[in-house]
Amino acid sequence: MSIYQDIKEKAYLANMQLPKLGLVLFTFGNASAADRAKGVFAIKPSGVAYEELSPEKMVIVDFEGHTVEGNLRPSSDTLTHAVLYKHWEEIGGIVHTHSTYGTAWAQSQRAIPIYGTTHADHLTVDIPCAPPMQDDRIEGNYEYETGFQIMNHFKAAGLSYKEVEMVLVGNHAPFTWGKTAEKAVYNSAVLEEVGRMALLTEQIRKDVPKLKEALIKKHYDRKHGTDAYYGQ
Numbered sequence: 301m302s303i304y305q306d307i308k309e310k311a312y313l314a315n316m317q318l319p320k321l322g323l324v325l326f327t328f329g330n331a332s333a334a335d336r337a338k339g340v341f342a343i344k345p346s347g348v349a350y351e352e353l354s355p356e357k358m359v360i361v362d363f364e365g366h367t368v369e370g371n372l373r374p375s376s377d378t379l380t381h382a383v384l385y386k387h388w389e390e391i392g393g394i395v396h397t398h399s400t401y402g403t404a405w406a407q408s409q410r411a412i413p414i415y416g417t418t419h420a421d422h423l424t425v426d427i428p429c430a431p432p433m434q435d436d437r438i439e440g441n442y443e444y445e446t447g448f449q450i451m452n453h454f455k456a457a458g459l460s461y462k463e464v465e466m467v468l469v470g471n472h473a474p475f476t477w478g479k480t481a482e483k484a485v486y487n488s489a490v491l492e493e494v495g496r497m498a499l500l501t502e503q504i505r506k507d508v509p510k511l512k513e514a515l516i517k518k519h520y521d522r523k524h525g526t527d528a529y530y531g532q
Contacts, residue, residue: 311342314481329397333481345372383447393481401495402474420519
């Protein structure tokens with residue numbers, strides 16, 4: 301048995317959740333799971349249909365993007381995952397999808413506004429949208445540069461990857477992450493649903509105001525604050 305079996309299984313389970321949650325069509329997405337102690341992550345192989353996946357088909361890659369174990373090519377987005385794992389040291393899982401609503405907001409180059417308490421249960425800010433990549437970076441090592449596109453936007457916006465575990469990449473699609481691959485999948489589903497709600501909200505009322513600060517604070521703190529009381 302592979303010494304990486306644990307993260308292979310975690311990556312497999314995370315990937316299999318994506319079609320179940322309606323977050324991917326065909327092979328439009330990928331999930332990975334990291335082992336910090338070993339300095340590697342397991343990721344979906346490129347272009348392989350979800351129904352054909354197994355833990356054994358997951359590819360092991362180091363944080364420089366080099367394949368360590370596996371006979372298949374890793375996801376075409378592997379270098380984006382590698383960059384984020386290397387520089388954001390508390391991430392344990394990453395998900396990238398082209399989910400309908402999240403991608404629509406990304407294509408519109410708009411952050412998803414914080415309109416309601418469902419959003420505030422998870423974030424105190426809009427879901428950020430990184431600007432479209434510059435031409436010279438697109439023509440260079442595109443997937444590698446996408447990781448820096450995300451990190452540079454967080455730095456410029458004063459955002460913490462530990463608090464905001466999701467982003468839209470302008471003209472592209474969503475990326476989410478978390479301490480585990482399971483949490484990254486959860487965040488991907490949250491982003492998609494909040495994006496759907498925000499679009500419907502703007503269709504119902506074009507001049508809708510953002511959620512007021514008192515409700516943002518109340519809903520976020522009751523789940524994440526020092527005196528949180530949501531859940532068991």
